[in-house]
Amino acid sequence: MSTTADLVAALGAAGVADVGASDLDRALHAADASLYRVLPLVVVRPRHTDELEAVLSVARASGTPLTMRGAGTSIAGNAVGPGIVVDTSRHLTRIRELDVESGTAVVEPGVVHAALQARATAAGWRFGPDPSTHTRCTVGGMVGNNACGSRALGYGRTSDNVEALDVLWGSGQRQRLAPGVSDGLAGDLAALVAGDLAHARTHFGQFSRQVSGYALEHLLPERLRPERFVVGSEGTLAVVETATVRLVRDAPVRHLVVLGYGSMVEAADAVPGLLGVDGLVACEGLDERIVRLVSSPPPLPRGTGWLFAEVTGEEAGEAGARARAVVAAAGALEAMVVTDPALQALLWRIREDGAGLAARSLARPAHSGWEDAAVPPEKLGAWLRDFDALLRAHDLDGVPYGHFGDGCVHVRIDFDFSDGGARFKGFLRECASALASYGGSLSGEHGDGRARSELLPLMYDARSLELFAAAKALADPDGLLNPGVLVDPAPLDADLRPARPVRQVSGLRLVADLGAEAHRCTGVGKCVSAHSPGVMCPSWQATREEKDSTRGRARVLQEALDADGTLTGLDDDAVAEVLDLCLSCKACATDCPTGVDMATLKSEVLHQRHAGPLGWVRRPRTHHTLGRLPMLLDSPARRLLPLAAGDGVLARLAKRVAGVDARRSLPTPPPDRLRGSGVAPADAAGVAPDVWIWADTFTDHFAPDAARAAARVLEGAGLRAEVIGARGCCGLTYVSTGQLDAARRSVDGLVAALGPYVATGAPVLGLEPSCLATLRSDALRLASDPAAARRVAGAAVTLAELLTRHDVAVPDLTGTTVVVQPHCHQYAVVGFAPDEALLRRTGATVVKVSGCCGLAGNFGVEAGHHEVSVAVAETHLLPTLRAHPDAVVLADGMSCRTQVEDLAGREVITLAALLAGDHRRP
Numbered sequence: 001m002s003t004t005a006d007l008v009a010a011l012g013a014a015g016v017a018d019v020g021a022s023d024l025d026r027a028l029h030a031a032d033a034s035l036y037r038v039l040p041l042v043v044v045r046p047r048h049t050d051e052l053e054a055v056l057s058v059a060r061a062s063g064t065p066l067t068m069r070g071a072g073t074s075i076a077g078n079a080v081g082p083g084i085v086v087d088t089s090r091h092l093t094r095i096r097e098l099d100v101e102s103g104t105a106v107v108e109p110g111v112v113h114a115a116l117q118a119r120a121t122a123a124g125w126r127f128g129p130d131p132s133t134h135t136r137c138t139v140g141g142m143v144g145n146n147a148c149g150s151r152a153l154g155y156g157r158t159s160d161n162v163e164a165l166d167v168l169w170g171s172g173q174r175q176r177l178a179p180g181v182s183d184g185l186a187g188d189l190a191a192l193v194a195g196d197l198a199h200a201r202t203h204f205g206q207f208s209r210q211v212s213g214y215a216l217e218h219l220l221p222e223r224l225r226p227e228r229f230v231v232g233s234e235g236t237l238a239v240v241e242t243a244t245v246r247l248v249r250d251a252p253v254r255h256l257v258v259l260g261y262g263s264m265v266e267a268a269d270a271v272p273g274l275l276g277v278d279g280l281v282a283c284e285g286l287d288e289r290i291v292r293l294v295s296s297p298p299p300l301p302r303g304t305g306w307l308f309a310e311v312t313g314e315e316a317g318e319a320g321a322r323a324r325a326v327v328a329a330a331g332a333l334e335a336m337v338v339t340d341p342a343l344q345a346l347l348w349r350i351r352e353d354g355a356g357l358a359a360r361s362l363a364r365p366a367h368s369g370w371e372d373a374a375v376p377p378e379k380l381g382a383w384l385r386d387f388d389a390l391l392r393a394h395d396l397d398g399v400p401y402g403h404f405g406d407g408c409v410h411v412r413i414d415f416d417f418s419d420g421g422a423r424f425k426g427f428l429r430e431c432a433s434a435l436a437s438y439g440g441s442l443s444g445e446h447g448d449g450r451a452r453s454e455l456l457p458l459m460y461d462a463r464s465l466e467l468f469a470a471a472k473a474l475a476d477p478d479g480l481l482n483p484g485v486l487v488d489p490a491p492l493d494a495d496l497r498p499a500r501p502v503r504q505v506s507g508l509r510l511v512a513d514l515g516a517e518a519h520r521c522t523g524v525g526k527c528v529s530a531h532s533p534g535v536m537c538p539s540w541q542a543t544r545e546e547k548d549s550t551r552g553r554a555r556v557l558q559e560a561l562d563a564d565g566t567l568t569g570l571d572d573d574a575v576a577e578v579l580d581l582c583l584s585c586k587a588c589a590t591d592c593p594t595g596v597d598m599a600t601l602k603s604e605v606l607h608q609r610h611a612g613p614l615g616w617v618r619r620p621r622t623h624h625t626l627g628r629l630p631m632l633l634d635s636p637a638r639r640l641l642p643l644a645a646g647d648g649v650l651a652r653l654a655k656r657v658a659g660v661d662a663r664r665s666l667p668t669p670p671p672d673r674l675r676g677s678g679v680a681p682a683d684a685a686g687v688a689p690d691v692w693i694w695a696d697t698f699t700d701h702f703a704p705d706a707a708r709a710a711a712r713v714l715e716g717a718g719l720r721a722e723v724i725g726a727r728g729c730c731g732l733t734y735v736s737t738g739q740l741d742a743a744r745r746s747v748d749g750l751v752a753a754l755g756p757y758v759a760t761g762a763p764v765l766g767l768e769p770s771c772l773a774t775l776r777s778d779a780l781r782l783a784s785d786p787a788a789a790r791r792v793a794g795a796a797v798t799l800a801e802l803l804t805r806h807d808v809a810v811p812d813l814t815g816t817t818v819v820v821q822p823h824c825h826q827y828a829v830v831g832f833a834p835d836e837a838l839l840r841r842t843g844a845t846v847v848k849v850s851g852c853c854g855l856a857g858n859f860g861v862e863a864g865h866h867e868v869s870v871a872v873a874e875t876h877l878l879p880t881l882r883a884h885p886d887a888v889v890l891a892d893g894m895s896c897r898t899q900v901e902d903l904a905g906r907e908v909i910t911l912a913a914l915l916a917g918d919h920r921r922p
Contacts (some may be wrong), residue, residue: 002062004041007084010062011044014054018045018090023566024574027559028546029069029085030566033523035369036077036450037497039566040067045090049108049166049241052086056168056239059084065483068235070141071112072551073133073525075368076449077495078145078234081482086239088140090544095119096242103247104163109140109240112530116245125247128155131445132352135529140240146211146232148445150351151310153405154281155248157208157445159215159231164244167230170237170476177227178244186226188474192467193219203464209374209408209444213456213486214468234447235482237475251279251312253319256344259332260303264400265388267305269381271404273329274309279322282310283405284351289361290399294350295590296833298343301334307404308351349533351401356524356593358399358412366398366412367498368522369451370428373435374408374444383438384409390434394427408444421493428492432458453489501563505570507611509740510604510781515561520596521554527588535587535827537598538852542871543581550588550598553578557601570608579605581868583856584736585824586773599736600778606738619737621659626858627737630697630729630746633669638701642668661866665902667702667894674704678725681756688760690719691802696771697729698894703910706767706892710799710912714765717808721765728753730774731782736857740782747779751789758795763805766796767912769893770857773825798826799911800834811915814843818914819884821849821877821900823893824856835911839890842915847884851876853891855899873903881906888919 002010004021011019020026020043030039041064046052059066067081071089079085088110095116097106100123107116113127113134120126130149131137137147143165148157155161164178175184182190193200193216204210205217211232218229230238261267264287274283288304291297300306309326313319320337327335338344350357359366375383384400391398391413402410415424432442432455442452442459457465472479472487484490493499502515511517527537527550540549547556556578560567567574579602589597610619625632632638645651645666655662674695679687691714693707707723714721731746754764766772776793783789797805818839822832832848839846854872859865881889881904889908891897897908909919 002064007042007058007062007064010058011042011055014058016044016046016051016054016058018047019043020045024547024556024577027556027566027574028552029072029087030080030559031497031523031555032069032072032074032077032079033368033525034075034077034080034449034451035367035497036080036495037500038080038082038495040081040085041083043085043087045087047091049092052239052241053168053174055084055086056172059480060172060478063478063480065480066239067482068140068144068239070109070138070144071133071136071525071528072523073137074141074145074449075371075446076443076451078447078449078482078485079141089138098123100124103249104244105247106242106244107139108242109138109143111139113137113139113142114530120247124249126250127245128161128248129158132354133525135531136525139243139245143231143240143243144233144235145447146215146445148209148403148406148408150284150348150403151282152208152403153283154312159218159228161246162227162231162243163246165227165230166241167238168241170478170481177230179227180224181226182224185475189226189229189471190219190221190224192470192474194221196463196467199463203460206439207376207407209406210441211374211444212442212448212452212459213464214471216467216471232447234449234485236472236486237481239481251314253313253316254344255311255319255323256338256347257309257311257323257326258301258336258338258347259307259309259327259330260301260334261305261307261332262303264305265381265384267307268384268404270307270331271380272378273331274307274326275377275405277311277322277325277329279311279313279319280309280326280405281312282308284308284402285404286351286354286401287399290354290357290401291350293357293360297350298346301332301336303333308347353526353593354401354410356522356526358401358410359522359594361399361412362397362414364414364416365516365519367415368412369415369424370411370413370431371451372402372408372410372444372446373431373440373442374406375435375438375440377405377407379438380404380407380409383435383440386434387431390427390431394423396427403444406444417496417499421496421499424496425493428452428455429458435459449485450490450495451492453484453486454492456486456489497558503561503563503569505561505608507608508604509607509744510600510778514601514604517597517601518554518557518561520594521551521558522594523551523555524593525551526591526593527551534591535585535824535850535852536591537588538583538585538854538872538875539581539868541851541875542868547578548581550592550596553582553598554596557605570605575605576609581865583852583854583859583872585852585856586828587824587852590828603735603738603740607740610738622858622862623737623739625658626660626861627733627739629733633697633701634727638669641666659863660861661863663866664861665898667898669701670704672704674700674707674723675725675727678723681726681753684756684760687722689722689762690714691721692757692762692764693721693723694754694764694766694796695723696766696768698768698771702894706910706912709910709916709918710765710767712916713799713803713912717803717806719806724754724757724764726753726757730771730779732770732774733858735774735778743778744782744784747782747789748784750775750779751783751785751792754792755788758792763802764792764796765799765802767799767892767910769798769823769826769830770895772796772798773829777829798830798834800838803838804834810838810842811917812843817845817847817884817887819847819849819880819887819889821853821889821891821893821896823891823896824852826893847880847887849877849880853877853896853899855895857895860895860899870903873899878903888914890914
C-alpha cells in the first residue's frame with residue numbers, strides 16, 4: 001500500500017482532481033454511522049463516473065484498498081477503510097434518465113434517495129425502498145447494503161427494484177449487468193453456483209430479509225439476475241458506476257393504522273395475523289421508550305408497544321376497508337386510524353428518527369453493533385423473548401423497534417467497552433448462535449460490515465463460506481475492495497471507536513464530559529439531509545461540505561479528543577476550521593436525533609482553546625469587540641457606535657478594527673433607553689405589576705420600541721406592565737465566543753438583578769428570543785446558584801406564552817400575509833408553537849420561514865463569514881421573502897431583523913408591534 005503522498009500524486013496523474021489528504025479530510029471520513037473508526041489515506045470525490053475507473057486503476061496498481069462511502073450512514077462499518085475512501089455524494093449526483101413510459105430511472109451512485117423520489121413522484125411514480133435515512137442516503141449506498149426501509153413489505157428491497165448495473169469488477173473489468181447476462185465475470189460467477197445447485201437452492205433466499213453474506217440465489221439458472229447478486233455485496237466485489245432502477249405506481253390513498261399493545265413482544269406476536277391483509281405496505285414496531293424522547297409526541301393508542309400498519313387503496317373507501325381489516329385482525333388494546341397526511345408524516349418521523357432516539361433512551365449510552373437481525377415473521381415474538389433474556393443475562397438493555405412485518409428488528413444496546421470490546425464480542429457471538437436456531441439472518445438490511453462478518457460461520461455452513469470466498473476471488477482477485485468485510489473478515493472487536501482512550505479535559509463550564517458529548521453523534525447524518533424538515537444544519541445547507549455539518553464537527557472533535565487520534569487535541573487547526581462556520585444556532589440540539597448540541601460544544605471548546613493567562617491574546621478580535629458588546633454598550637464606547645454605523649472612511653476603519661465585515665450595517669442606538677425609566681430593585685415589591693418587562697441588552701440599547709409596543713398590547717388587555725430598571729445581561733455574547741468565565745459572572749449578575757422582581761410573583765417578559773433562550777439553557781449550567789437561576793428562568797416568558805396564558809384577544813388580521821422568521825434559539829430552546837398559534841388566531845395568512853436567517857449574532861457580522869451568511873439566507877429566508885413581496889415581515893430576533901434589512905431591504909417588525917397595530921402605520 002502506498003503512502004498518502006504517493007496516492008495523491010498517482011491520482012493526480014490519472015486525472016482525478018478532487019482528492020482530500022489533509023488530517024481534516026481523513027478525520028471526517030474515518031467513521032461512518034457504526035462503532036468503527038478506520039483512518040483512510042486519502043478521500044476521493046470523483047467528478048464523473050469515468051474517474052471511478054481511474055481511481056480503481058490507481059488502487060490496483062498500488063495495492064491500495066478501496067472503499068465506497070455513499071452518505072456515510074452505514075451502521076455496520078461498511079463505509080470505512082484504510083486506503084482510498086470514495087465519496088460519490090459530492091459530484092456523482094445526476095439522474096441521467098427517468099422514463100415515464102417504462103417506469104425506470106438511470107442514476108449515478110451519489111444520487112440521494114429523496115432527490116430521486118422527488119423526480120419520480122412528480123412523474124407519477126415512486127422508488128419503492130425508503131430507508132429511514134432517505135433524506136441523505138445515496139442510491140449507491142442502498143445498492144451496497146440492499147437497503148429496504150419501512151415499506152419494503154409492499155415494494156420490496158433494493159435488490160427487487162434494480163434492473164441493471166454498470167459496474168467495474170475489482171479485477172478492473174467493466175460489465176453491464178442485467179437479467180440473464182451470463183458472459184464475462186457474470187458467467188464465471190453463475191458457473192460457480194451451477195457447480196452446487198442443491199446447496200444454493202436450499203441455503204440462500206430462504207426469506208425476504210436474509211441479507212447476510214452474498215445473495216447467491218440470484219445466480220441460479222432459473223432466476224439469473226447478476227445485477228441483483230451485486231446488490232448487498234457491500235462494495236466488496238464491484239464499484240457501481242450507474243444503476244437502472246425500477247419505479248412503481250403509488251396508490252393515491254394511504255391510511256395509517258396505529259395499534260397499541262401491552263409490550264413490544266405482544267406487538268410482535270400480532271404481526272403474522274396482519275400479513276394477509278390486502279394493501280398492507282408497511283408494518284413497523286415502535287417502543288414507548290423511543291416515543292418518550294419526542295418533544296410533544298402526538299396521541300397514541302393505549303399501550304407500551306405499537307405497530308404502525310400502513311395500507312393503500314385506489315380510493316378512500318378501499319383504503320378504509322383495508323384499515324378496518326387490519327384493526328379486526330390485530331388483537332390490539334386500542335387502535336387509531338390516521339387519514340390526515342400531516343399527522344401521518346409526524347408519526348412516521350418518530351419512526352425515522354428511531355436510531356438516534358433509541359441511542360438516547362437508556363440510562364447508559366446506547367450503541368449499534370447488533371443492529372438489524374431478522375427472522376421469519378412468524379418467529380418474531382419468540383425471538384424477541386429469547387433476545388430479551390440474552391440482554392438480561394449479560395446485564396444489558398436495549399430498545400427494539402423496526403420492520404416487524406419483515407421480521408427485522410433494530411435495536412441500540414448499552415454496551416460497555418471499558419474492556420476493549422471483549423464482552424461486546426461475547427454477547428454478539430451468543431446472539432448469533434441463538435439467532436441461527438431460528439433460521440435468522442445476522443443482517444436484515446444494513447449488511448454485515450465489520451460488525452458481523454466475523455459471525456457468518458455461526459449462520460452459514462462451511463460450504464456456503466467456501467462459495468463466498470470463491471465469488472470474492474473471481475470478482476476481486478487482489479482483495480482490494482472493502483477489505484475486512486464478508487470474506488476474510490476483520491475481527492469485530494478491532495477498530496472500535498468507543499473503546500479508544502479519550503483525553504480528559506478539565507475546567508469545563510457548560511458540559512460535564514466533553515468527550516461524551518462529542519460522542520453523542522452516532523453518524524446517522526440527519527444534519528446532512530438534502531431536504532431537512534428542520535433548521536439543522538444551516539452552514540451545511542449553504543456549503544454542502546461535510547466539515548460544516550454537525551456530524552463532521554462532532555467527528556473531528558471525537559478525533560481531537562481521542563488520546564491516540566490523528567489530531568493533536570483541541571488546539572489542532574482542524575478543530576478551529578470545523579467550528580469556524582458553526583453559527584451556534586442551537587438547532588441541532590432539537591433536530592439531531594441523538595441530541596448533539598454543537599453550539600454548546602463550540603462554546604466549551606473555544607473556552608478551552610483560549611484558557612490560561614495569555615489566552616486573551618490568542619482570541620480573535622471579534623471576541624473582544626462583539627463578544628464583549630454588553631460591556632461596551634454600558635461604557636462610554638457606546639457613543640462611538642453612530643460613527644461605526646455609517647459608510648464613510650472612519651466607519652470602514654472602525655469596522656476593520658472591530659473585525660466586522662465592511663458590507664454589514666451596524667445598528668445605531670436610539671437616544672432613549674428603557675432601563676432609565678424602569679423600576680429599581682428596591683421598589684419592586686411595592687410596585688408589583690401584572691408583568692415585568694425585562695430590558696435585556698439588545699432591547700434596551702437597540703429596540704426599546706419593541707418593549708413599548710408590548711406594554712401597549714398588555715395594557716390593552718388590562719394587564720399593567722412595568723420595565724425592570726436593574727442592569728443585567730444573560731451573557732449570550734460571552735457564551736457564543738467561549739468566554740465562559742465572563743459569561744458566568746454575567747449570569748450571576750442577571751440572576752441577582754432579576755431576583756427581587758421574580759420574588760413579587762409577576763412573570764418576567766423576555767422580548768429578545770436569544771436572551772430568553774440563554775436564560776433558559778446556558779445560564780442554568782453556568783450559574784453559581786443553579787436553584788436561583790431556575791427560579792428566574794421559570795418566571796421568564798415570551799409574549800405569546802403570556803398572552804396565551806391570559807387568553808388575550810388578538811386583532812383581526814384577515815387578509816394580511818405575515819412572513820415570520822423564527823429565531824433559531826427560540827426554535828431550539830424556547831419553542832415557537834405558541835407564537836405560531838397566536839398568529840394564526842389573528843386570521844392572518846402565516847408563512848413561516850423554515851430555516852435559519854444566516855446572521856446568527858456575531859457570526860454573520862464577522863469578517864470572513866459574510867458569503868456563508870448570505871448563502872444561508874438564500875436557502876430559506878430570501879426565497880420566501882421574494883415569493884411574498886407584499887407581506888408584513890415579522891422577526892423578534894434582532895439578528896433576524898438585521899439580516900432581512902441588510903439583504904432584502906424590507907421593513908421588519910416584532911410580534912408586539914404587529915399586535916399593537918404598528919404595521920398599519922404610514
